[in-house]
Amino acid sequence: MYQPQVGDSLDVLDTPAMIVDLALMEGNIASLMKRFRARNVQVRPHLKTVKSPDLALRLLAAGAIGGCVAKVSEAEVMVEGGIEDLLITTEIVGKPKLARLVDLLQAHPLIKVVVDSVVGARELNAAVGAAGLEANVLLDLNVGQNRCGATPGAEALDLARQIGDMEHLQLIGVQGYEGHLQHIHDQQERQQRCQQAMRALTETAEHLRTAGFPIQIVTTGGTGTAEFCADFDGITEVQPGSFVFMDTDYRNALGPVYSNALTILSTVISRPSPDCVIIDAGLKSLSTDSGMAEPKGLAQIAYQPKGDEHGALSWRNENAVGELPLQIGDRVELIPSHIDTTINLHDTYYAYRDGRIEAIWPVAARGKVQ
Template identity: 30%
Template sequence: MVDNSPKNERNSMPYALEQLDTPFVAVDVDIVEDNLRRMQQQAEAAGLKLRPHTKTHKQPGLAQRQVELGAHGITVAKLDEAEVMLKAGLTDILIAYPLVGRAKAHRLALLMTRGLEPTISLDSLEALKTVALAGQLAGRSVNVLAEVDTGFHRCGLNGSALVELALTIHGTPGVRFGGLMSFAGHISGHRDVDRITRLIDEEDGMMHDLVRQITAHHVPVDDVSVGGTILSHHLQRLRTATEVRPGIYIFNDMGIVTAHAATIDQCAARVWATIVSQPEAHRLVLDSGSKMLSTDGPIDGCYGHIVEHPDWRIVRLSEEHAVVELPPNAAPAAIGSLVSIIPNHICTVMNLQNTVTAVRQGSVVASWPIMARGGTQ
C-alpha cells in the first residue's frame, strides 16, 4: 500500500477533508495504488520494463512504491531530482535530459560516488563530453541513450544524424552505448484515438528502422525507451520498445482524460478550492489561481475540470483567483462552499505545492512533502 508519510506526520485520528483550509491538493491513496498496479501489470503483460518518470510527483516515497511494485528503476529530468531520489536509496535512475557543461559533469560524478547508477539521454557531442567527463571523474562508465526525435521536435535527432551519434557514443571512452530514447510529446493534445495510435505506430516504425541501421554496424542496441502516459495506454502496439517511462499515470489529469487514456475516476489528485466571491449570478471566483493550478492548457478553454459541477467553466486564472462561468440555468452557488478540481496538467501543479494532503475514503491520512519541488537544476 502507498505510504509516503514521514513517520512523525501520520495522523492517529483521521479527519474530514472539508475541515482543511483551502486551497490544497488532495491525493487519494487508493486511486494512486490502483493506477500504479494497473500500469505495472500492463507493462509486464506487454513484456516491457516500466521506468516511471518521477517528475510528476517529485516524492521519493512514491518512487519507492513504484519500484516495490516492479518498476525497473525510475526516470528524472534534472540532477536535483536525481539527488533527492538517491538520498532515499533509489540508485537506478535514467536522467532523461541532456546534461551540458562542467558544473553538470561534476555534480553527476559526485552523485555516482554516492551510489548513483545513471543512464543519461543526449543528442549532442557537447552533452556526450559532459557525461564522459563525469564517468572519468567517477572512475566508471556511464550508460548513455541517444535521444531520437520522433516528431515532437524538441530535443533529439533522427535518420543518419542519429545513427552517427549512436556510433560516436559507442566509440567514446568512459561511456557505454545503451540504446535509444524518445518522447512522443506530439501525441498529446489529440482526442482522436485513431490519430494517437497512428502516431504511436509511426514512432515504433522509426525506432525499428534506427535499431536496424545501428545494429548493421555491429553495435548492439540493448534498450529502446519510449515515454508518456498516453502512449503507455497502448503498450500492446509497441514492437520495438523495451522500456516505457510514463509519469502522469500515477495521478492522471485532464490532459490524459482528454486523450481517452484515463477516466475521471482514475484521477487521484484534485485541487480543493472555496467559492470566495460571486459578483454576478453567472460568474464566481475560487481561491485557486495560477499559483495552484498553473496556466498550463487551457483544454476546451478551461483551466481544470470541476468535479461537482462539470458544466462550470474555469475560464480565467489570476495568481490567486480562478474565474468561473456558470451556465445560464445553473443552480445558485453558495459562497464558502468547496469544490474539487482535476487539473489540466498535474506535474506542474505538484511542483507548485510545498505539501499535498493524502486522503483515503475522504479522510485525511497524511501530509506529503514535495521533496524535489523547485528542483530545476
C-alpha cells in the first residue's frame, strides 16, 4: 500500500483522513499569541487537543511557556518528544498512576501536578518522598464547574496549610478551570460569569499569599474564556487548546475569532437517492458529543452518521427539493463539532499548503487516557 509522502497532493490520501490547513492553523496560533503578548499573561496551551509533540513544539516556538496535559500518559508522550515544562491538570490518584508520575519526575522535574484533597496530597507526598523527590503542586479550585477542585476560600486555605506540612510537596500555585463557561453563546454572559470565577480564583490566591504561601502561578482559561481571564488582575497564565484547529461548537460560541483549520476528508461512496449520498466517514471518524460535523463549503447540506463507517449527506432543510451536487467519488471535507474527541479517533495528521502535503505528524498521544 502506498504511504503518503511530504510533497504529495492531497489527492493521494485514502479516506477518511484528518487534514490540516497550515495557513489557517498558523494564523490561529499567531493571532492568539499576539492577543496575550500585550496582556503580560503567559500561554500554556492544553495539549489534550493536539495530542502531538510535533505540534507542541510549534506552539513553544510561537511563544508558549510550556504545556498542559490531562493525564500522566499524555505527559509521558510529551516529554519523550522534548516538552519538559508540563502541568498535569487532573488529580493523580492511585498507586499505578503515582508510580508512573514518580518515574517521570525523576527525569523531568519541571512537571507540575494539581491536588484538591488531603487524601490525594498525602498519597502524592508519600510516593515522591519514597523516591527521594519533591513535587511542585498547584491547588485545584472549583470555580463553578463542579467537577474537581477544593472550594475557594476557607476550605482551600485549610488544605493549603495541610499541604504545607508535607515535606515533599511544594505549593507554588492555584488552578481554576471554568470549563462550564466555554461555550456560552452570549458574550456578555460568558464574560460576567467568567469574572465571577476569576474573582474566586484570584482572591483565594491572594489569601494564600497573605498566609505565607509562595503562590507564583495562577492558571486558568480555555479557548472560550482565556481573553476574559487574561484581563483579570492576578492571572499569570491561560490554558487554551482548541484554538489551534477550532471546531463548530467553539465557532458558534465565539464567532470568527479563529479559523476551522482541521477537517476530515471523506469520499462519496454511494448515492441511494438524488437527495442523499453516503460517505465513508461515520462514528469512527467524527465524534458527535457536541453535535454533528458540518460539510465544509456546503452550507445547505447536513451530515448525519449512519453507523461506524458511514455517514449521510442530505439537504439541511427537509423541505428542500432537487438533486444534491455530489456524485460517487467526490471528496467532501467535514468540520468536526468537537475537535479533541475527533482527533482522538485518528492516527495521523496530514498538514498541507496549497493542496500539497507539507508535514505528516503522528497523533502520538491518541488513546492516552491513564
